[in-house]
Amino acid sequence: MMRGASALGLGDITTETPVSWVGKASYWSPTHVVPSAWHEHAPFAFWLVDALRPSTFVELGSHNGFSYFAVCEAVQRLGLDTSCSAIDSWEGDEHAGFYGDDVYRSVTEINEASYSGFSRLIRSYFSDAVDQFEDGSIELLHIDGRHRYEDAVEDFETYRPKLAATAVVIFHDTFEFERGFGVHRLWAELCERYPDSTFQFEHGHGLGVLGLGDLPQPLVDFFAAGRADPDAVRADYARLGAVVTARAGLMQERSDALAAVERQEAELGAVRLHATQLEIELQRARDRFTEVTDSTVWRATSPLRRLVDRARRR
């Protein structure tokens, strides 16, 4: 992985000795690389699932499913007994853009093929789905719905009673300050309230990590490292994230190139078919010509044609 990062010109991970905030899972490559602004956070998501080992994961806002399937993949690879739920209207919003039913269909396809044993998709508005969860049951919550301040506060407050006494909440887009994004305001309030158990990654539009309750040791160490040397923690995950993004870019280029080859092959096939049809028509025309010139009538009228030719030449 470190060699891979260098080969892509992205530099090595800063830490030469093992550090508490990077583990084996941080180096995994996500399997389901669907379009998303979340690619760069997959390494941390893998690490977090390993560190927290939650019994229940809920995501508010899944769109194409990238962040959700990153968590599902970690659950599966680690052999955890985690129940996962993705909640989304799957109609889009003003920031993500509005989209068609094909998105929900493709997310369903991946879910059914890979994770249906422990994962369910809930097509609903967040506030309508909240009663499907027991109070105090969610150990990992990802909030990535609409991104205005009021929306983020509403989503957090609506699901707060559902959080277990020990839980982690991750917020996407905490480092976005334009286009009306206001998650950073909620994030600033949470940092003030929980100074010892909040940490923010600034790459990939920002990912805020909030720990609540009596956290497992890897998370206690993570927040301690985040307080002691935030730049080192950020730099490592920014580099790991950049590798995922670069890989996603290469995969996209590869699939675009493959699509171009298939398009050209289809066009060439159509041209070849047309050429074959033209050859058949040409052969038919030749056959007809031979048929006419070989015919008895043609031969019998030959003297007459010669007379006409001679008369024309005079």
Ligand SMILES: C[S@@+](CC[C@H](N)C(=O)[O-])C[C@H]1O[C@@H](n2cnc3c(N)ncnc32)[C@H](O)[C@@H]1O
């Ligand atoms: C930024 S996208 C999620 C991105 C996703 N986490 C990823 O990995 O790329 C936000 C999603 O939240 C959904 N959404 C926004 N507000 C919602 C609400 N109140 N109820 C249900 N879905 C909502 C939208 O349909 C959209 O698909």
